[in-house]
Amino acid sequence: MFETSDTSGLTGAGSGAAAFVGDIRQPRGASNAFERDLVAGLSVKPRRVAPKYFYDAAGSALFDRICELPEYYPTRTEFAILERNARAIAECIGPRADIVEFGAGSLSKIRRLLDAFEPAHAPRRFFPIDISADHLEGAARRLHADYPWLHVHPVGADYMQEGALGDLEAASERRVGFFPGSTIGNLDPDEARGFLRRAAHLLQGGGLLIGVDLVKDPDVLHRAYNDRQGVTAAFNLNLLRRANEELGADFELSRFAHYAFYEPRRQRIEMHLVSRCAQTVRLGRHAFAFDQGESIHTENSHKFTIEGFRALAVSTGFEPGPVWTDEARLFSVHWLASPPARASR
Numbered sequence: 001m002f003e004t005s006d007t008s009g010l011t012g013a014g015s016g017a018a019a020f021v022g023d024i025r026q027p028r029g030a031s032n033a034f035e036r037d038l039v040a041g042l043s044v045k046p047r048r049v050a051p052k053y054f055y056d057a058a059g060s061a062l063f064d065r066i067c068e069l070p071e072y073y074p075t076r077t078e079f080a081i082l083e084r085n086a087r088a089i090a091e092c093i094g095p096r097a098d099i100v101e102f103g104a105g106s107l108s109k110i111r112r113l114l115d116a117f118e119p120a121h122a123p124r125r126f127f128p129i130d131i132s133a134d135h136l137e138g139a140a141r142r143l144h145a146d147y148p149w150l151h152v153h154p155v156g157a158d159y160m161q162e163g164a165l166g167d168l169e170a171a172s173e174r175r176v177g178f179f180p181g182s183t184i185g186n187l188d189p190d191e192a193r194g195f196l197r198r199a200a201h202l203l204q205g206g207g208l209l210i211g212v213d214l215v216k217d218p219d220v221l222h223r224a225y226n227d228r229q230g231v232t233a234a235f236n237l238n239l240l241r242r243a244n245e246e247l248g249a250d251f252e253l254s255r256f257a258h259y260a261f262y263e264p265r266r267q268r269i270e271m272h273l274v275s276r277c278a279q280t281v282r283l284g285r286h287a288f289a290f291d292q293g294e295s296i297h298t299e300n301s302h303k304f305t306i307e308g309f310r311a312l313a314v315s316t317g318f319e320p321g322p323v324w325t326d327e328a329r330l331f332s333v334h335w336l337a338s339p340p341a342r343a344s345r
Contacts, residue, residue, distance in 0.1 A: 033158075035247050035284070042281075042288045042296070051186050051271075051299040052131055052158060054235065056242050060135040062235040064106050069231060071223040077331040078180055078211050082109060085324045085333070086116035089209060092321060092335045093176050095121035097206060101178040102159045102199075104128030107139040109180045113209075114147055123176075125151040129159045160187075160195060175206045182213035182331070185268070185302040192302075193316055200317035205340040208318065212332045215303045218262040220330070225260035225269050225301070233258035236273055236298055249283040259295065271299040306332055 034053055041049040054063070067075035082089065090113065093099070101110055107128055117123065126143075130136040133156025140154035177199050184192055199208055225232055236258045240251035260271045272295035281288045304312075309332075310320040318336035325332045 034243075038243060038247065038249075039283060039286055042283070042286070046295065046297055047288075048297040049239065052160070053242065054239055054299070055130070055132040055135070056238075056246075057132060057134045059235060059238045059242065060105065060130075060132045062231060062238055065231050066227070066235060069227045069229065071227045072232075073220065073224055073330055074182055074211075074213055077326050078182075078333065079109065079112065081324050081326055081331065081333050082112040082180075086112055088322065088324075089113060089333075089335070090116040090121070092207065092337075093123070093209070094174060094206075096124050097174045097176045098125045098127065099123050099176050099178055100127045100129065100202070101180075102129055103179070103181070103183045104130045104136060104154075105132075105139070105181075106135075107143045110143070110178060111146070113178070114150065119149075123150065125153060127153050127155055129155045129157050131156070131158050160191070175203045177203050177206070177208040177210075179208060180211040180333075182211050182301070184210060185213055185304070186299060187302075188300065189302075193312070196313065196316035196318065200336075200338045203338040205338065207321070207335060207337040210334050210336065212304050212306075212309050212334055213301070214325075214329055214332055215267055215305055216330055218264065221262045221269055221303070222260075225271065226258075230258075232260070236260075236271060239298060240273065243283065247283060249281065251281055252279070255279055256296075266300075267303045269299075269301040269303075270297065271301070272297050304332075309334065 037053070038049055041047060066072050093113070095117075099110070099113075101107070104110075110126065110128070114122065128136060128140055128143075133154075136154050136156060140152050144150065144152040179199075184195070187195060196208075237253050237256060240249070240253055240256060243249040244251055255276050256273045257276055258271075259274045260269055262268070263270050274295045275290040275292060278292050279290050281290065306323055306325075310323075313320050313334070313336045318338055321335040321337050323332055323334050
């Protein structure tokens with residue numbers, strides 16, 4: 001299901017002393033994929049680029065700063081939900097599970113869950129998956145140092161890609177997915193359905209714990225994506241800096257502006273980089289002419305109702321279970337059970 005650069009040690013990792021399988025690398029062909037996708041996205045109108053390319057080491061560090069901003073409610077709200085309901089969530093996960101975290105980042109939220117388990121029921125193995133391999137490896141080493149009994153296997157990968165972690169599927173007795181942060185909202189509707197279908201297949205007999213941001217007052221959303229310190233703007237513009245450094249593009253960052261707004265008909269935040277002037281940007285043998293005011297669409301962040309997300313889960317093979325929210329109903333955490341595969345007759 002997932003493209004990975006290092007799946008060594010997956011099979012049989014539950015036996016013996018706890019291990020750390022590290023020294024992960026960026027996914028094979030990562031730079032070529034970035035260049036290919038950026039050229040393709042700049043060659044169409046309206047222009048766009050996938051938000052997964054935000055997350056080089058610098059972008060990941062900037063996102064960690066965003067999560068600490070006073071305007072950015074999702075992280076602290078989800079943390080509080082996980083902390084307040086950790087025991088109930090641990091009961092849903094069940095004893096001795098293998099946990100796969102999609103888009104793992106700094107690995108701060110998994111700690112809330114690990115602390116909730118009785119030692120005899122603690123998870124067996126943990127597979128954090130993230131496209132920023134360098135950032136992930138450091139976070140995984142720190143996690144293993146704090147939880148030395150846990151087998152930790154960081155995987156540098158794009159979790160939306162097909163075709164890896166087959167060893168995990170074969171070796172695990174109970175697999176549970178963890179997908180916090182409402183990253184599901186960054187996917188287009190078809191992508192979200194596709195991801196959930198693949199996750200339901202991978203996690204058969206287990207389930208998925210997923211964070212989902214809720215529809216709310218647009219003013220709250222506007223402040224969350226347009227913070228006073230300009231960290232979100234720097235995060236957005238870092239995509240162009242990365243293209244310059246890794247691909248030899250010649251974006252002039254001062255000629256682009258961060259722009260984020262709520263689109264109520266689609267119930268989503270849209271994030272763009274808007275050209276401040278008429279200009280031409282070069283990337284290899286390609287030249288892209290921008291009009292003043294023309295934008296590159298860099299991210300969507302869809303918001304959901306609880307009922308709407310549960311219906312989406314059912315349509316992709318999950319059985320919705322408990323839902324936990326904060327008092328203001330800003331954010332939600334869902335347990336989705338994935339039934340075992342039916343035996344063929």
